[in-house]
Amino acid sequence: MPPQSGFTRLEPLPPRGRVHVLGAGPVGLMITALLQPMEHLAVRLYEKRREYTRTRMVRLASYLVAESVESYRAGHFDAENIEAVFDPRELDESVAFRRSIPSDLMALLREWAVGFCPLNQIEQSLSDLIDARTSNPVHRTAAVVATEDLVAMLEPGDILLDCTGSKSLLRDQLVPGSSEVNGSANTLNIRFEYALVITFLYGQNYACNEVCKYEKNRENPHYKFIPMVHRTHYDGSISHVTGIVNISADDYEAMPTRFDGEWLRNNFPDVARSMDRFIEKIKQETHGEILGYLEIIRIPLNLYRARNATSREWRTAGPSDHPFARSPVFLLGDSAIGSPYFQSISLGFECVMFLAGLIAQRDASQDMLDRYESYIYKQWLRVYMQSKMIKNNKDLFQLLDDPFALLDKLHIY
Numbered sequence: 037m038p039p040q041s042g043f044t045r046l047e048p049l050p051p052r053g054r055v056h057v058l059g060a061g062p063v064g065l066m067i068t069a070l071l072q073p074m075e076h077l078a079v080r081l082y083e084k085r086r087e088y089t090r091t092r093m094v095r096l097a098s099y100l101v102a103e104s105v106e107s108y109r110a111g112h113f114d115a116e117n118i119e120a121v122f123d124p125r126e127l128d129e130s131v132a133f134r135r136s137i138p139s140d141l142m143a144l145l146r147e148w149a150v151g152f153c154p155l156n157q158i159e160q161s162l163s164d165l166i167d168a169r170t171s172n173p174v175h176r177t178a179a180v181v182a183t184e185d186l187v188a189m190l191e192p193g194d195i196l197l198d199c200t201g202s203k204s205l206l207r208d209q210l211v212p213g214s215s216e217v218n219g220s221a222n223t224l225n226i227r228f229e230y231a232l233v234i235t236f237l238y239g240q241n242y243a244c245n246e247v248c249k250y251e252k253n254r255e256n257p258h259y260k261f262i263p264m265v266h267r268t269h270y271d272g273s274i275s276h277v278t279g280i281v282n283i284s285a286d287d288y289e290a291m292p293t294r295f296d297g298e299w300l301r302n303n304f305p306d307v308a309r310s311m312d313r314f315i316e317k318i319k320q321e322t323h324g325e326i327l328g329y330l331e332i333i334r335i336p337l338n339l340y341r342a343r344n345a346t347s348r349e350w351r352t353a354g355p356s357d358h359p360f361a362r363s364p365v366f367l368l369g370d371s372a373i374g375s376p377y378f379q380s381i382s383l384g385f386e387c388v389m390f391l392a393g394l395i396a397q398r399d400a401s402q403d404m405l406d407r408y409e410s411y412i413y414k415q416w417l418r419v420y421m422q423s424k425m426i427k428n429n430k431d432l433f434q435l436l437d438d439p440f441a442l443l444d445k446l447h448i449y
């Protein structure tokens with residue numbers, strides 16, 4: 037969209053422009069690590085947590101380290117979506133950007149795209165890498181940042197990157213006046229379902245596929261334990277298994293946030309039976325044992341996006357003294373888009389790479405905001421299509437033993 041007259045002008049970037057990165061989760065750390073080597077920037081990183089304690093195992097997508105467009109499009113559901121949404125030129129640029137990533141950072145990404153890794157290890161490694169670099173040190177602040185702090189500290193030309201996660205600090209303030217009217221005016225949220233995410237370690241090699249999911253759930257009429265193939269990984273001695281059981285909204289409300297297998301057996305025996313039956317069949321087949329405890333959390337599976345992922349609306353609203361009208365604001369990672377089936381870090385890193393490429397061009401113009409909005413929208417379409425496909429397949433899977441209910445759900449033409 038070309039700039040229109042009457043817009044508040046964005047200040048040109050000063051010789052050494054300040055970039056404020058709010059939140060040092062994986063996404064905030066990744067953008068910091070990419071911007072830090074850029075001589076024209078002074079990066080400031082703000083984080084409220086003192087330690088990285090999230091030990092859940094996560095997997096990053098292989099497209100993050102793709103060396104060609106073909107390998108970028110390797111994902112099962114993803115290939116056609118990518119082709120439909122992105123121009124060939126964009127894909128070329130995306131792959132070319134990967135080649136410019138500093139080697140210390142690329143080595144880490146390659147490691148994380150192979151197997152599983154604890155989330156806090158990703159965070160700690162990125163944090164250590166940033167601190168170990170001798171040139172362009174990053175100014176770090178350990179504090180809870182509030183909107184008022186930002187309004188007070190923003191200087192013309194500063195860039196503000198909101199990486200504060202799913203409860204984003206700024207998402208619903210990017211539309212002038214919206215936060216006073218409706219606290220979620222800038223958020224589109226699609227509630228897919230509620231689920232238990234069950235994680236355990238298993239002492240043998242367990243490889244899952246769709247037939248295995250079906251066979252091992254035959255005696256589970258209602259609740260079904262569904263391992264996530266891409267989150268089940270054998271590291272040579274132990275299998276890390278993560279599965280989901282769909283639950284109702286009432287079940288969800290009646291459960292604590294986090295509990296173990298015993299709690300589930302005592303309080304929701306039907307749900308527990310589906311999980312235990314499934315695990316028993318794994319044991320019969322592969323003669324192994326569960327190591328340690330079952331870790332269970334209940335979560336709503338939400339697919340959401342910020343309708344505006346930048347401060348563009350502040351600028352187009354006309355002349356204003358508000359700092360967001362003069363300094364560009366960008367949402368990154370879970371602040372901008374959240375997907376229910378856990379591709380989120382990779383998606384966040386994708387957007388980080390694109391924005392780092394834009395910032396490298398030293399241009400804080402309206403065009404930069406428009407290009408980022410357009411890119412985020414395309415990533416949204418990609419993740420929306422992929423998530424809908426997975427959800428649809430899951431719904432059909434639940435009905436495999438009931439052909440009429442299955443047919444009713446199909447709606448062909």
Ligand SMILES: Cc1cc2nc3c(=O)[nH]c(=O)nc-3n(C[C@H](O)[C@H](O)[C@H](O)COP(=O)(O)OP(=O)(O)OC[C@H]3O[C@@H](n4cnc5c(N)ncnc54)[C@H](O)[C@@H]3O)c2cc1C
Pocket residue numbers: 058059060061062063064082083084085092093094095096155179180181182199200201202205233267333335368369370371378379380381382383384
């Ligand atoms: C059970 C589970 C399993 C998952 N598995 C995977 C997986 O396998 N693969 C995957 O890609 N994703 C997975 N995810 C999702 C993934 O964890 C998130 O997408 C990712 O953590 C988002 O990163 P982020 O940096 O955008 O936000 P966050 O990780 O939420 O980080 C935000 C940071 O901002 C800080 N912060 C927030 N507000 C403020 C403030 N006001 N002032 C200062 N600091 C602030 C927070 O302390 C935090 O450090 C999983 C999620 C769950 C719940």
